[in-house]
Amino acid sequence: MLGKRPWKMAAGAAAIALLAAGCTGGGSDDSEDSADSVVIGIVEPQHLVPSNTTETAGSQVLASLYYPLVTFDAKKQPVETAAESITSDDNKVWTVKLKPGFTFHNGEPVTADNYIDAWNYGAYAPNGQGGSYFYSRIDGFVDLQAKDPDGEEGPQKAPAPKAKTLTGLKKVDDTTFTVTLSAPFAGWKAVMGYNSFYPLPKAAFSAPGVLAEGFEDAPVGNGPFKMKGKWEHDSEIKVERYADFKGTAPKVNGITWKIYQDQQAQYADLVAGNVDVQTQIPLESLASASGDLGDRLQRSPNSSFQFVGFPTFLKEFQNRDVRRAISMAIDREEMTKQIFLDSETPATSFVSPVVTGYRPNSCGEFCVHDPAKAKQLYTKAGGPSEIRITYNTDGPHKAWVDAMCNQLKAALGVNCIGVGEPKFSDMLTKVKAREPVGLIRLAWVMDYPLMESYLGPLYSTTGSSNYYGYSSTAFDNLLAQGSAARTPQEAIKKWQQAEDILADDMPVIPLRFGQNVYGFSDRVANVSVDLFRKVDIYKIELVAGK
């Protein structure tokens, strides 16, 4: 009988352990998925508050819950949707008139106040909203920011900002408000198409300027779909059609945004028919995709732009001929074909082809592959005998950096090393510390379809993503003149002149433009993926009989 007691003990302990660990049954879930809804794969969004959403997945989900002021037509021109009209005489004071009759999903009517409150919330610095920079052109934005008196490291906390509301936002009546900018900007109408400019209902706030707890898990919007249940983190977000929606009606009754951590897992589900749309087929599956999907594998342009920058503090690249020679030594065509299997296209301009004002090959002869001329120019300019290219290894960059290195070695007869840093932030830290990083890998996705969305952040002296420190007074002036121009046409003219300066200076080497390579199941039709890598939820429809 000696053995009996320990058995009981062990079994009891094991049982308690399992209970304590929360071994719940679970798994008693929905099979009542309505047949007329589609399943679209995304990654877990970081946030679902319009002013805090800056990545594609969150932006995609919000696009189904909210109705934007403007959307973009085939020519990438902004056209009014939730707005009746958006007008301005001087490009400084913009009057937004809303279409009447729209309501939020909780029944509240959509008024000018909803826009003003939402934007004030987004711009107020202590709320820490990721999209706050979108409001920076509005008059009074600086008063909503706070400067830490002794810098980030110091013990003192930043004081509260001077103001809580933007002076540039004024309500005229329930369906009209004005937006005053701190400086005239011809492209403002296009900027308002971004999700930071969605309205928020009164119910979103528990007190003025305080977002209600839990709002993010079940956002209430003014769009064609409303939340069905809550945001099931890391699992799915379900939306169903909102019956009282007055705008363009979508063709499906619901969307399940299914969350994937792994793009290849999503692809497996696409082939097996468990997901209807995948907006980006992973490179690893691309070779077999045309066989798996046939004509359900499609391509469309998007706004992403891949390039390498020359940090200006590195002496060896200060001669522009060195930069030009390196650019000419690169065979972009070979790179996109061999490594990206044509999922990206060669870039020979400084702005993406998706914006109006883009000119093919604005970079000129310096982006044409010519190894002989490159070598000659490089030797004459006294380029360094070793080139480094720094990239972050948590993205798929090693293959093409190595290929580019091989091209440089072959063409210029130099030694070239690809240096991997674990994360993008590690690379930035080294750049800030002015370490000899060599060329740095960078990429950009536009915020609104204007040339300025590339030129401003990437190449202006104060640009938010100008990590290499390029600074040209002539460029900055032309950019500012373009932004202040009276008409979009005039603006484009100035911006193109600014781009010509870039072609001369070569502060960066354009490499590739991105494409959406997307696939869909045979249940759905009319699938299109836009410049922002979002599925057009108004066009997608189910195939009858499937």
Add this chain to the structure above:
Amino acid sequence: MFRYILRRLLQMVLTFFGATFIVYALMFANQDDPVQALAGDRPITDSQRQILTERYHLDEPFLQQYRYYMEGLLTGDFGTSLTGRRISDMMADAWPVTIKLALLAIVIAATVAITAGVVSGIRRAGTFDNVTLVLTLVILCLPIVVLAPLARLVFGVQLGWFPPTAGRDASWWALLLPAIVLGSLVVATQLRVTRSAVAENLRADYVRTARAKGLSGRRVIGVHVLRNSLIPVVTLVGVDIGNLMSGAIVTEGVFNIPGVGFNLFRGITTEDGPLVVGFVSILVIVFLVVNLVVDLLYAALDPRIRYA
């Protein structure tokens, strides 16, 4: 017995705090710029950086940060992740599916390993023994990054026997394929250990005695040999349970299961200290409890072992 368990439980408290402290220190050392890591390639405005830094105390010294964390933990608050979600909510989402997966995997692995191990232990150098040796070697050689996508492609997509991905609220059926893949990681070792233990015990004196006093072969193998051979196997299974829960990063990724492994991976890539430490604290408890259970099982399996 009770005194022994009590002593072990007291030791656990110490181990728990020691482990969380070390993990927190490691995460702190790894922390470079979590605000940028969260944003990826996108630029961050100064004011946003400032707000987030203050909200998560990122600019304060290590001990101060650890104190904030421990204060929360002792009041049952695991804190919030850098994306603003409550970590306790994330754990409530992640643990059930991981526990289901790990248990299913360990049951499959142990059943296969013990059955096959006993058979090949008895019939050493027979066909069955040789075949299982080759098979287990093949599985041991295949890394999980190959095995898991391959299984998904063949059984999930091409043959269509199983759903290719499982998801968070997966049924037992959807978890079967990932569990088999995960279990195959440990089945080979368990099988080899069972086999050698059985082979050795077959030659033991007490087996000869049992045979001599006329017990049936089934009873000799099933009770006398197996029970004594299980001691090393149980040790292994105990350790494997913990390993499978924490180390299923690849399998969870391939089959789209947002469990513990996935959350640990996410926490490490976004330099999210509280998130990682929260999950690891629970893992530490799992390891400790499993080890205690294993130690108690020793006494049950071998009457010579007693705890006072």
